[in-house]
Amino acid sequence: MEINRHIILLLVSAAVMLAAPFFITSKFYIDVLTLIFFTAYIGQSWNILGGYAGQFSFGGVMFFGTGAYTSSILLTTFGIPPIIGIVFAIIAGALLGFIVGFMSFRSGLKGSYFALITLAFAELLRVLANSVEFTGGGVGLFLTYAPGLKDLQFKTPTGFYYFALLLMLISIVIALWLERSRFGAQLVAIRENEEAAEALGINTLKCKIYAIMIMGAMGGAAGTFYAQKYLYLDPPIAYSIHLSVEMLLVTIVGGMGTVFGPLIGAFVLHIVNEIARHFIDTPGLSLIVYGVILIVIISYLPNGLIGLFRKRMKKSKPTALDRLISGDKDA
Amino acid sequence: MLEVRGVTKRFGGLTAVSSVDLAVAEGEIVSLIGPNGAGKTTLFAMIAGFLKLNEGDIFLNGNSIAGMKPHQICKFGMVRTFQITQPFAGLTTLQNIMVGAYAHTNDRMQAQQKAEQVADIIGMTSLLGLGADSLTVAGRKRLELARALATNPKLLLLDEVMAGLNPTEIDEIVAVIKGIRDTGVTIFLIEHVMKAVMNLSDRSYVLNDGKLIATGTPAEIAANPVVIEAYLGHGAASEMAGE
Ligand SMILES: Nc1ncnc2c1ncn2[C@@H]1O[C@H](COP(=O)(O)OP(=O)(O)O)[C@@H](O)[C@H]1O
Numbered sequence A: 001m002e003i004n005r006h007i008i009l010l011l012v013s014a015a016v017m018l019a020a021p022f023f024i025t026s027k028f029y030i031d032v033l034t035l036i037f038f039t040a041y042i043g044q045s046w047n048i049l050g051g052y053a054g055q056f057s058f059g060g061v062m063f064f065g066t067g068a069y070t071s072s073i074l075l076t077t078f079g080i081p082p083i084i085g086i087v088f089a090i091i092a093g094a095l096l097g098f099i100v101g102f103m104s105f106r107s108g109l110k111g112s113y114f115a116l117i118t119l120a121f122a123e124l125l126r127v128l129a130n131s132v133e134f135t136g137g138g139v140g141l142f143l144t145y146a147p148g149l150k151d152l153q154f155k156t157p158t159g160f161y162y163f164a165l166l167l168m169l170i171s172i173v174i175a176l177w178l179e180r181s182r183f184g185a186q187l188v189a190i191r192e193n194e195e196a197a198e199a200l201g202i203n204t205l206k207c208k209i210y211a212i213m214i215m216g217a218m219g220g221a222a223g224t225f226y227a228q229k230y231l232y233l234d235p236p237i238a239y240s241i242h243l244s245v246e247m248l249l250v251t252i253v254g255g256m257g258t259v260f261g262p263l264i265g266a267f268v269l270h271i272v273n274e275i276a277r278h279f280i281d282t283p284g285l286s287l288i289v290y291g292v293i294l295i296v297i298i299s300y301l302p303n304g305l306i307g308l309f310r311k312r313m314k315k316s317k318p319t320a321l322d323r324l325i326s327g328d329k330d331a
Numbered sequence B: 001m002l003e004v005r006g007v008t009k010r011f012g013g014l015t016a017v018s019s020v021d022l023a024v025a026e027g028e029i030v031s032l033i034g035p036n037g038a039g040k041t042t043l044f045a046m047i048a049g050f051l052k053l054n055e056g057d058i059f060l061n062g063n064s065i066a067g068m069k070p071h072q073i074c075k076f077g078m079v080r081t082f083q084i085t086q087p088f089a090g091l092t093t094l095q096n097i098m099v100g101a102y103a104h105t106n107d108r109m110q111a112q113q114k115a116e117q118v119a120d121i122i123g124m125t126s127l128l129g130l131g132a133d134s135l136t137v138a139g140r141k142r143l144e145l146a147r148a149l150a151t152n153p154k155l156l157l158l159d160e161v162m163a164g165l166n167p168t169e170i171d172e173i174v175a176v177i178k179g180i181r182d183t184g185v186t187i188f189l190i191e192h193v194m195k196a197v198m199n200l201s202d203r204s205y206v207l208n209d210g211k212l213i214a215t216g217t218p219a220e221i222a223a224n225p226v227v228i229e230a231y232l233g234h235g236a237a238s239e240m241a242g243e
């Protein structure tokens, strides 16, 4: 019922974000926005499994890292350009999602057990990437600077801005699809009550595996993006717990199981980051500030920041504009 | 339609269901009664694929369904409701019923139409926009029934859908269940409300301590001394005699 409102909101914000680089001349702000979109994208990947299907993961970075290594190794070892490499990164992420999903969901792992298993997988992969040779081990992988679409590299920050924007918009479209499709309804049913979902004919195992595969595919693409932007990869970067935490953090702060939650959360995270960095020079302090925000939100806004808008919308009678936008009698 | 053969379920040392045989034919309303802890819910859980059997076999339309997952059994046309209601609490009534309706369609509009039809049959139309967590006990029981019905079942397993309802609500739901049967759905129900059992069922089975102790028409069951014995102390014997 909020679907049409979603689409209007999406189109308007997409137009604004597409036009933004023409008005923002500061490279710094373009870079911040790029990072916001990247975080929103990776947050959305977490949101699909965590927010919609209700399966929290603490090791979401494993897909990112595996995707990053896949396209980077294909490039450095086999000379396959990243524009093709990203496809393999997506496949590798989905495949890893299948393996992790199959192993843990089939044995009935749920809740914190599942979350910890994903963390264990991510850590395992980090150790593995450190000890084998084809990843460059602890030394890491250096990628060459070769701007061009073929290498998914860009001369200006604006190029990466649009790349990140594209990824982010795709992730929003995926979330919108979940909101209106049977598959999305099935994921939400699993989140709300898995036993009842199964009773009503939902193959809960299959749905959860699909969800983690989508998350994996998205994470894989994020890895290629990152590698081609920063041109360096090592195990602590590829499989950093920090990113695993960030993707769930922005989603919880913004609003789990919502289309725009991860984007809102990513904006807040990076704005807090920048402000904190301006005022205090202690590294990591922004995370403390963000941690406090998280605690406040979990305690008072269980639906995230987006819950603020939702509540207000529910309380107030729909205006004529609402009805016009949503085209729905019970808006 | 449904055939249960020698089904046994043990929880550790406790035999909750002990080599039960029963059958439900197409078009019937069959009830399963018995004191609390008799093993009724456990038997339903096995039939619907939620619990593994220790012994025996279960057939739906001649095919063994023992060992199948609940979602597969649902696709074959048999669906259960839960005695302890299991709503999708964060969703609206409409969304809850739509989840059931999605069992047979991929299309959102079709699922919504189906859900609205079912809500009309069950008498929940005015509740469609409400959050499932704000429903009353009667509302939740109806929601269980509505969601299950939305999956287009051939056989409905209803586990105490009248528990906790007042007499008016019970009369309403009895009428609803009869209406569902008249659309060609076979019904197997667990019930404690004797008036409803008498009123609704073509046949009844009585379970006590995991064993079937009697079967027959409601009138036969009510007159059966073994059954009255089983219920003595539970206050149900006099209620049955009063009918
Ligand atoms: N999952 C379980 N584990 C152990 N014992 C159980 C379990 N489920 C039910 N029981 C026991 O099995 C017996 C039958 O329970 P149940 O089938 O719920 O009875 P009814 O529905 O007839 O009231 C009871 O003694 C109950 O305590």
Ligand SMILES: [Mg+2]
Residues within 6 Å of the ligand: B040, B041, B042, B083
């Ligand atoms: Mg019971």
